[in-house]
Amino acid sequence: MKTESILDQHNLSKTPCRVDIINTLTSVDVALTENQIKKNLKFDYDRATIFRTLKTFSEKGIIHCVPVEGNEVYYAISKPNYKQTLSHAHFHCNSCGGVYCLNSISIAEPQLPEGFSANKYELTINGCCKKCNE
Amino acid sequence: MKTESILDQHNLSKTPCRVDIINTLTSVDVALTENQIKKNLKFDYDRATIFRTLKTFSEKGIIHCVPVEGNEVYYAISKPNYKQTLSHAHFHCNSCGGVYCLNSISIAEPQLPEGFSANKYELTINGCCKKCNE
DNA sequence: GTTAAAATACAACAATGTTGCAAATATAAT
DNA sequence: ATTATATTTGCAACATTGTTGTATTTTAAC
Numbered sequence: 364m365k366t367e368s369i370l371d372q373h374n375l376s377k378t379p380c381r382v383d384i385i386n387t388l389t390s391v392d393v394a395l396t397e398n399q400i401k402k403n404l405k406f407d408y409d410r411a412t413i414f415r416t417l418k419t420f421s422e423k424g425i426i427h428c429v430p431v432e433g434n435e436v437y438y439a440i441s442k443p444n445y446k447q448t449l450s451h452a453h454f455h456c457n458s459c460g461g462v463y464c465l466n467s468i469s470i471a472e473p474q475l476p477e478g479f480s481a482n483k484y485e486l487t488i489n490g491c492c493k494k495c496n497e
Numbered sequence: 498m499k500t501e502s503i504l505d506q507h508n509l510s511k512t513p514c515r516v517d518i519i520n521t522l523t524s525v526d527v528a529l530t531e532n533q534i535k536k537n538l539k540f541d542y543d544r545a546t547i548f549r550t551l552k553t554f555s556e557k558g559i560i561h562c563v564p565v566e567g568n569e570v571y572y573a574i575s576k577p578n579y580k581q582t583l584s585h586a587h588f589h590c591n592s593c594g595g596v597y598c599l600n601s602i603s604i605a606e607p608q609l610p611e612g613f614s615a616n617k618y619e620l621t622i623n624g625c626c627k628k629c630n631e
Numbered sequence: 632g633t634t635a636a637a638a639t640a641c642a643a644c645a646a647t648g649t650t651g652c653a654a655a656t657a658t659a660a661t
Numbered sequence: 662a663t664t665a666t667a668t669t670t671g672c673a674a675c676a677t678t679g680t681t682g683t684a685t686t687t688t689a690a691c
Contacts, residue, residue: 376688378638397678409640414679416638430564430621434648434678454613470620471605478627479588486604487564487619493612510657512669531647543671548648550669568647568679 364443373423380408380416385425385440394429394439394453394462429453429462430485437462450484458495498577507557514542514550519559519574528563528573528587528596563587563596564619571596584618592629 366385370377387403388395395403401413417438420426424446429437431453439462445451450470454463470484500519504511521537522529529537535547551572554560558580563571565587573596579585584604588597604618 412639428566430566432564434570436568468607473602478630481622481624483623485621488615489617490615496612546670
């Protein structure tokens with residue numbers, strides 16, 4: 364989808380930082396940390412601006428963050444139906460650190476202990492990605 | 498297992514901070530953030546000491562950290578065979594924030610895209626825990 | 632173009648991650 | 662028990678990241 368229409372859909376004004384971040388995330392096709400995003404942008408925006416933009420995008424569901432082990436936070440563009448989808452899978456490469464969204468994978472819902480109820484499943488697969496396997 | 502023998506097994510000296518942290522994590526039976534751990538300890542150790550102790554424990558495999566969305570890092574005691582187990586499941590309560598290890602759950606290995614290989618599966622289930630459902 | 636609402640840069644501060652080093656402590660040898 | 666050695670701890674300092682207030686700039690609607 365065009366960056367412009369993504370912003371339109373969520374009633375967000377077309378500002379340079381927003382356009383730049385969405386363009387970056389859609390073009391790379393992987394999840395990136397805030398710093399990786401910052402490096403890929405055409406212009407050097409203020410840290411606070413990027414922080415607030417990512418926050419806005421997360422709240423609107425335009426992007427989502429990927430739960431990975433440790434303390435690095437990765438962001439990726441969400442497919443249109445992301446929020447309605449119960450289960451999400453991501454791949455974390457131990458070699459290059461790359462994080463991929465695996466949109467096609469569905470997770471078999473596991474049996475939960477008595478009394479627990481679930482509304483979202485997040486599967487993170489660690490391993491070696493295609494590029495690093497070659 | 499006794500705290501003492503856990504430390505022995507990994508050739509770690511029995512120091513107050515180490516004993517205290519392991520006792521805390523084994524007694525609560527859930528995953529805790531560094532701050533939650535700090536609050537539960539019998540004595541107020543320095544932040545750096547706790548940081549280094551958690552690092553040591555992670556490297557040795559005595560504890561593991563749980564990948565959850567956002568930026569909070571949770572730590573939990575590992576079962577003896579944790580490192581040999583390919584797949585791990587955790588439950589994250591949206592209501593109280595509690596994080597539980599679901600040791601009994603096994604994850605069906607999903608089909609990966611061509612060229613990708615996996616060595617660890619981390620499933621995080623979000624929902625409402627037993628206490629909050631009551 | 633004018634105007635109101637929103638976004639941005641800048642500054643400041645809070646929280647967290649991390650390291651060097653001197654003092655204190657644990658363990659092993661005596 | 663005492664001592665010696667290696668390790669751990671507390672303290673201080675600094676790096677990085679998370680967060681917010683505010684004045685200025687920019688956007689979108691008129």
